[in-house]
Each structure stands twice: as C-alpha cells, then as structure tokens.
Amino acid sequence: MSTTPNGDSDEQLKVSEPKTWAAGVPAVAHALQYSLEQTSPRRTALTLLNMNQVDGIDCPGCAWPDPAPGHRHKNEYCENGAKHINDEATSSRVTAEFFAQHPVSELAQQSDEWLNRQGRLTEPMVKRPGSDHYEPISWHDALDLVATELRALDSPDEAAFYTSGRVSNEAAFVLQLFARAFGTNNLPDCSNLCHESSGTALSETLGTGKGTVSLLDLHHADLIFVVGQNPGTNHPRQLSALEEAKRNGARIIAINPLPEAGLFRFKNPQKPRGVIGSGVPIADQYLPIRLGGDLSFFRALNRLLLEAEDARPGEVLDRDFIDASTSGFEEFAEHARSTDWDTVLAETGLSRAEIEVARDEVMRADRIVVCWAMGITQHRHAVPTIREMVNFLLLRGNVGRAGSGACPVRGHSNVQGDRTMGIWEQMPDHFLDALQQEFGFDPPRVHGLDAVNTIRAMHEGRIKVFLGMAGNFVRATPDSAVTEEAMRRCRLTAHVSTKLNRSHTVCGETALILPTLGRTEIDVQAGGEQFVTVEDSMSEVHASHGRLEPASRVLLSEVAILARLANKTVHDKVDIPWQEFEDDYGTIRDRISRVVPGFHDFNARVARPGGLKLPNPVNEGMFPTRTGTAIFTSNDASAPTAPPRHLLLQTLRSHDQWNTIPYTNNDRYRGIHGSRRVVLVNAADMDELGLAERDRVDLVSVWSDDVERRAPGFEVVAYPTPRGCAAAYYPETNVLVPLDSVADVSNQPASKSVVVRLEPVGAPTAAGRG
Amino acid sequence: MVMIEAHTDIEVPRRTAYDQWTQFESFPRFMSAVRAVDHVSPTVTRWRIGVGPLHRDFHAEILEQHPDESLRWRSLDAYPTHEGEVVFSEVTEGRTRVSVRIRLISGRSGPFRGIVERALRQELGAFKDFIEGIGEAGGAWRGTIHEGRVQQPEATAPRAPTWPHG
Numbered sequence: 001m002s003t004t005p006n007g008d009s010d011e012q013l014k015v016s017e018p019k020t021w022a023a024g025v026p027a028v029a030h031a032l033q034y035s036l037e038q039t040s041p042r043r044t045a046l047t048l049l050n051m052n053q054v055d056g057i058d059c060p061g062c063a064w065p066d067p068a069p070g071h072r073h074k075n076e077y078c079e080n081g082a083k084h085i086n087d088e089a090t091s092s093r094v095t096a097e098f099f100a101q102h103p104v105s106e107l108a109q110q111s112d113e114w115l116n117r118q119g120r121l122t123e124p125m126v127k128r129p130g131s132d133h134y135e136p137i138s139w140h141d142a143l144d145l146v147a148t149e150l151r152a153l154d155s156p157d158e159a160a161f162y163t164s165g166r167v168s169n170e171a172a173f174v175l176q177l178f179a180r181a182f183g184t185n186n187l188p189d190c191s192n193l194c195h196e197s198s199g200t201a202l203s204e205t206l207g208t209g210k211g212t213v214s215l216l217d218l219h220h221a222d223l224i225f226v227v228g229q230n231p232g233t234n235h236p237r238q239l240s241a242l243e244e245a246k247r248n249g250a251r252i253i254a255i256n257p258l259p260e261a262g263l264f265r266f267k268n269p270q271k272p273r274g275v276i277g278s279g280v281p282i283a284d285q286y287l288p289i290r291l292g293g294d295l296s297f298f299r300a301l302n303r304l305l306l307e308a309e310d311a312r313p314g315e316v317l318d319r320d321f322i323d324a325s326t327s328g329f330e331e332f333a334e335h336a337r338s339t340d341w342d343t344v345l346a347e348t349g350l351s352r353a354e355i356e357v358a359r360d361e362v363m364r365a366d367r368i369v370v371c372w373a374m375g376i377t378q379h380r381h382a383v384p385t386i387r388e389m390v391n392f393l394l395l396r397g398n399v400g401r402a403g404s405g406a407c408p409v410r411g412h413s414n415v416q417g418d419r420t421m422g423i424w425e426q427m428p429d430h431f432l433d434a435l436q437q438e439f440g441f442d443p444p445r446v447h448g449l450d451a452v453n454t455i456r457a458m459h460e461g462r463i464k465v466f467l468g469m470a471g472n473f474v475r476a477t478p479d480s481a482v483t484e485e486a487m488r489r490c491r492l493t494a495h496v497s498t499k500l501n502r503s504h505t506v507c508g509e510t511a512l513i514l515p516t517l518g519r520t521e522i523d524v525q526a527g528g529e530q531f532v533t534v535e536d537s538m539s540e541v542h543a544s545h546g547r548l549e550p551a552s553r554v555l556l557s558e559v560a561i562l563a564r565l566a567n568k569t570v571h572d573k574v575d576i577p578w579q580e581f582e583d584d585y586g587t588i589r590d591r592i593s594r595v596v597p598g599f600h601d602f603n604a605r606v607a608r609p610g611g612l613k614l615p616n617p618v619n620e621g622m623f624p625t626r627t628g629t630a631i632f633t634s635n636d637a638s639a640p641t642a643p644p645r646h647l648l649l650q651t652l653r654s655h656d657q658w659n660t661i662p663y664t665n666n667d668r669y670r671g672i673h674g675s676r677r678v679v680l681v682n683a684a685d686m687d688e689l690g691l692a693e694r695d696r697v698d699l700v701s702v703w704s705d706d707v708e709r710r711a712p713g714f715e716v717v718a719y720p721t722p723r724g725c726a727a728a729y730y731p732e733t734n735v736l737v738p739l740d741s742v743a744d745v746s747n748q749p750a751s752k753s754v755v756v757r758l759e760p761v762g763a764p765t766a767a768g769r770g
Numbered sequence: 771m772v773m774i775e776a777h778t779d780i781e782v783p784r785r786t787a788y789d790q791w792t793q794f795e796s797f798p799r800f801m802s803a804v805r806a807v808d809h810v811s812p813t814v815t816r817w818r819i820g821v822g823p824l825h826r827d828f829h830a831e832i833l834e835q836h837p838d839e840s841l842r843w844r845s846l847d848a849y850p851t852h853e854g855e856v857v858f859s860e861v862t863e864g865r866t867r868v869s870v871r872i873r874l875i876s877g878r879s880g881p882f883r884g885i886v887e888r889a890l891r892q893e894l895g896a897f898k899d900f901i902e903g904i905g906e907a908g909g910a911w912r913g914t915i916h917e918g919r920v921q922q923p924e925a926t927a928p929r930a931p932t933w934p935h936g
Contacts, residue, residue, distance in 0.1 A: 216829060427933065615928075
C-alpha cells in the first residue's frame, strides 16, 4: 500500500449538480482570484497580458496553439493557464529556513497541494545520506556532486534523465546531447505517460508521429469528433476553436464516459454573448460511451460506412484516395465487415441507432477532424483504437486536406517539442548520425529506457542516478508504492524544479533540489537577455520571452544547469562548447538547425512573429510508412471488462488542478467541492453494490500479480457515468495502476479501465446533494 | 452569384508566369490591394487585402493546381465566399495569357462586383509589369494538387521529424 498522503483537510465534501456549460464569467473570476492570492496585481497584469502574445510568454499551461499574429485576443489565455502562470509567479518562497524547520519525512506526509502552496524554490539544497533534512549547497558543489556520481557509475546506462514538457527546446536539446555524450539513451519523458500511444499508432499508419491538423483545419471542418477528451478543463482554449468551427457551420460529436461541461456549451468570456448570453452549444451529438469502448465504436462506424458504400457505390468512400494513397484496404474491409454488433453494443454501451446517427453525420460531412486525448491513449488497447480512428479518417479521404485530419491534443506546453529535440529512448539512426556529424562523437545506438522501464530498472537497482528536468516524476507515474520504492533505492536523485513537490520528498540516498528560472522570468546570460522556444500541439515553433524578475537572484536557467553539469561530467570525453550554449541560446538553435529536420535557419525564422510551422509530410502528399502509403489496419483488441461486483475506473484531473498539482479541493464543473477523495459511480451500480451516497470506501485494484493496491478513504458520489464505470482523481489513484498494466506496443501506463472494487469502510456520512 | 473574368497577355514563357504565380508571398510586392500572404500549408494561404485603412483577411484553399496549366481555389471563410481559377495558356512562344475567373458566391456580392472587377484588372496588370520587368520567376512550387490534396510532392523525403511523438 502506498504511503502517499491523503491530502485530507477540514473541508467537508459538498456535491452539486454537474455544470452543463464551461467558462463564462466564473472562469475569469476564479482565474483572477487565484492569481491575486498568489501574487501582486502588477505581476498578475504583467503575466496575463503577455501570455501567448507575440514576443510574450508562452503559457506553460498547455500545448494548444495560438491564433496567427494579428488574430489574437488581448487576453489570449484560459482560466487554467492564468492560474498556472501565476502559480509560478507566486510571491511565496521556500528558503533554507523552511527546510531546516521541516524534515524530509514530514514533508513526505504533506499533500501535493500543500507542498505546491509553499512557493518558489530559491537556492540549491542537498539531502545527505542518512540525513532527514535538506541543507543549502552551492551550485558548484551541487553540480560537482552529480557529476562525480555519474562518473563513478559502472556504466552510463545506470543513469536516467527524465524530461517534463515544461522544458524548452533549447534545454531539451542540450539534455539529450549531454545524455548521449555521457553514453546513454535513457531518456524517459512525460510523453511516455500521455500520448505515446498516439505517436506509435500515427507513425505506423500515416508515417508521422504528430497530429496532422492546424487551428485552421478545426475552424473549417464540417464535422469534429471530440473523443476521450475534456476540453473545458484540460484544453479550454480549444473551446474557442470549436466555437469558431460551429460559427462556420461545423457539427460536433462528443464521445466520453462523463458528460463534461465543456462538451455541451461554451460561454466565451471574451464575447458579449458569452458574458451575458447563453453562449454556444458545442456537441450536436453526445455519446456516453463505456470506458474503453472507443475501438468498438469506430469499428462499427467503419462497418456502417462500408455498407453504405455497398448500397451507393462510389458515393461514400474516397476511392481515388484509397486506391492511390493507401494500402491494406481489402484486408481491413473484410475484417471491418465481420464486426459483431452484439460485441459493439456491449463494449460501447451505446445503441445501434446512436451509432447510425453518427454515421449519418459522417455521410453529410466532406471534411472531418478527430480529436482525442488521454481518454483514448491510456488504455491497454489504445494503439489499436487510434489505428482504427485512422482507418475511419482514411475511408473518406480525411487526411492531407484542409479541414480534415488527426488531432491528438497534447497536454504540457512543450511535450511535443522535447520529443522533436531528440528526447526519446529510441531515436532513429539518422538523427544520431546527424548528432555525430555535428558534434564529433559516436552517440550510443542501443535503445534506452522509457518511463515504465526506468521505474523497473530503479526498482531492481539497475538505475542508480536519476535526474529529473522539471515535472513531478513520482506523482505522474503509475503504481505509486512501487515507484516511490524505486526512487528511494537510487544512490542519487536530483530534480531541476521551480516549486516543491512530492518528488523532492521521496528521494534517493542523496538528493538534490536544483531550483531554476520559470518560463515567466527574465533570463539574462553573458550573451544578454535570452529567450527560449517551444512547439505546440500543431507543430508551430515559437519564442517565449520571460517578463518577470526571477524568484531569486541565485536561480540558474535550465540551460545553464545542464551546460554546467555536462561540462563537469563529460569535458574529457567530447569537445562541445557547453559554456557557449549557456552564454547564448542562439548558438544552441544554430546546432538544432543542423541536426533536426525542418529547423533550417532556425534563429532567423523563429524571430518572425508567430515563429515557424514544421511541415507535416501527410499534408505534403507523403506517407513515410513502411509501404510509402497510408496504411489500413485490422484491429481486434477487445475492451477491458470487470468481474462481477467490480468497476472499471478512469483516473482524471479536476478542474482546479494542473497536471499532478491540485490548486484546491474543488472541481466546479463536476459539482464536487471540498474534497478530492471521491469516486464517481453510476447510481444503478451503487444500488447493486449496496452503496449509498457519501459512503466511505477504499478503492482496491485487481491485477494478475495479486499484489494489493489500495487507495483508502474515498466518498462515493452518484454520477452520470455509464454502468460499470467509475472515475476518481489522479494522482491520488495512481497507486491503483499496476506498473505492468501498459498499453500494447507503446508501453504507456494504462491509467484508464483500471479494474477496482469498492470496499466499504465505516458508516455512511450525511447524504444528499447540497 | 456573380462571375468576374479578366485576362492579360504577358511577354514571358508560360512556365515563368506560372512559377511566379506560385510565389504567393511575393504578391504584396507588386499588387497594391494585397497587403500580406502567408502560406499556411501547401494547400492553404492566408490573404490580407485592403484599400487605405480598410482591410479584410481570408483563407484560400487550393483545390487544383497543375504546373504550367492552372490553379483553382476557394475561399474557406463563410463571408464573402468566392471561388477562383487562373489558367495559363501559351499564345505564342514566349507569350502567355493569364486568365482569371472569380465567382462571388455570397448573397450580397452584387455591390462588390465593380470593385472586384477593377481590382482584378489592376492587379493582373501589376503582375504583368512585375514579371515582364524581372524577366524570370523568383521561385517556384512545382507540385500538383488534386481535390485539395498534394499529389506529387516536390520533396522526396519528409522535411520534418516523423518519429513517434508521445
């Protein structure tokens, strides 16, 4: 069982009706309230008015793209972005005195929210072996310590270098260069946890690892599928794009086990009708699918389209496109025609009539975009599900044309860019060849470890040094008890961070906190004021300029930390001008321009307003797959099932949460207030399980290893989710996700459809909706 | 619906005229009403057109593009909606006729007819003056687009990373 704290507070759970619309005036009010609690009105204004503007700060909140320069609002951000950026701009500080007062063992008992609330980290700290306190250490000694530990390893493969999506392109490029110069490809990243399944499936079928659409495609689509995604909370600015699409006449089909507020109506707070009016409706059809039923849904939809083509030959499918640009159609079609309706209806929980209505919408639409997020990617059968969605797009030629395409909606702001920069344990030889040619050393060719395999290796003692670039590794990853034990078995764990989080408290024998500049902050180096670049979810690469005074005078930038560490570690192995990189990030971009395809003249092009857009081969008429065409696939995987008296659990974020960090215990859109330890269950399932509203239960997951994984003390709340399904907040429920429960092929943790039972503990508390 | 047509004969080879036409970003250099053009994707361009302090932005999707022959597009925006086609034909060797046809589709397009017609004639004349003056195209995109999709890519290898992105 995990030792993770429960995050309990004195607050009592209050439940109200779930909202049926997102944003509006409350979103502005909540954003401002949180921002002003964190920092001054002046800094709030400075951050908000610079967010996502040309020459401003790229919002670290999410990877949603910005409109073209000249088309942006003065307030080009959302509630969650505003909260996130001012969470970083907070006036609170964590100092050496704080660590003197709070032993590590005590900090490990605090909730994620409490740790975050303490403020910005201000100076390097070390926890020595056997000590229960962090104490100050100079930058020189801290980086010497890491370098000494790394150089003492028997093999470079005993180290792992984790990257979170906050890291800029420049820092990511330097990190992968350092890791490879050191001699390892152990580069786990947060992509492994979010959209690895998307990249895997898209590469195989379309020959591109990224989405194929731009904002413009969404604006001009006839039909948009929003599948396994909660834009109102996780990508609120997507709602503006959906609003624009609706204005242009698009239809929207939302497929999700939960009726999320943002799927139904959007009150755009930037427009009068969003402030005083009723806003715009979003979904024209909402399909409350059972967890994991998406593959079956798209198989059924594809079968219906094939049958429609049989009835009206030449009118339904894009035969010209299929014949000229795809392969595998006949095998796929034969397989799709065998789709069993009984299985489809059982796995989706939908009626055939509902799926036929969706088919009719598809038949009326010339241009279709499919958007998806972690409601799809975090399933065991995520890769076949995404392949099947690609089949669907290919049938009517919905790739490579304006207004159509595949849209995996990514989370962290530079998660896509970090992978573009080479943060991947399996980089192809042509990238490593380019690295070799540019820097004159032979990068290791043996594939490294992803996030799940890094945890296994730490647990087994094969990884001894862990360096985390941003993020909160122990809370972002599955199987919390195993992961925490794995971290504690390391000789050294070091985290480059802006704020305190649980990964600093669950640490190796020696632990380092290396505090760094946030993206909001002015970054001055020997070569003058610097900017960094990031790549959004739609392959647009642009600059981000810090605007605030740094939280502390002794913070180093991510690039500076890495450059100095690299110099101390591999100065005698490779001849790389690390100091030059630290002095002038433009010199890093020059190197990127010669190593990474698509970045020629990087410095010049990224200086233009709006930056540069990386071309997608699919939109240039190319499918660089093994056949040189788009590939139809046959996908057989069946949806997960739960044994009697068990449910399928999805882990999810609350509205007042950014990645692993809750800001409050409220989830306004879902009507949950005052507690995060709630489990949302269908009322009929509650009856069947003998549970009443507010009953207290432990969540216990079931897995083939028979290890008991328990998340204690959750209150049951009746919620309109399909029968057999349940939902509860992450990261509190990560403890339930077995490390071995991963998506086939992509090895992404399967944090959806976790089989759980609800074990009652104690007497029921006061029930009823308040 | 309103149809507007105009043509001009240009004293350059057909390929030269066509190649220059594919360089949309250069249009503001010689067309007075075109303020800016961005190539958003191989098939989509963003245009800013204006007179004096007034301007309007629209996106155009290229539906058909066949080297040295023709190019057909449609406006992606709901209002004012239009479709257009430009055809390049060889009059004699070294002399090319560039014919443009624009169909205004929006219901209220009638009043625009005169303005669009005059602007079209003027801009075609500007194109003629420019390419005849320079004598050769300042670049070329030689790909083919059919039904809004690039058919024969110019490049033989992807121009950006294709490895899986998680």
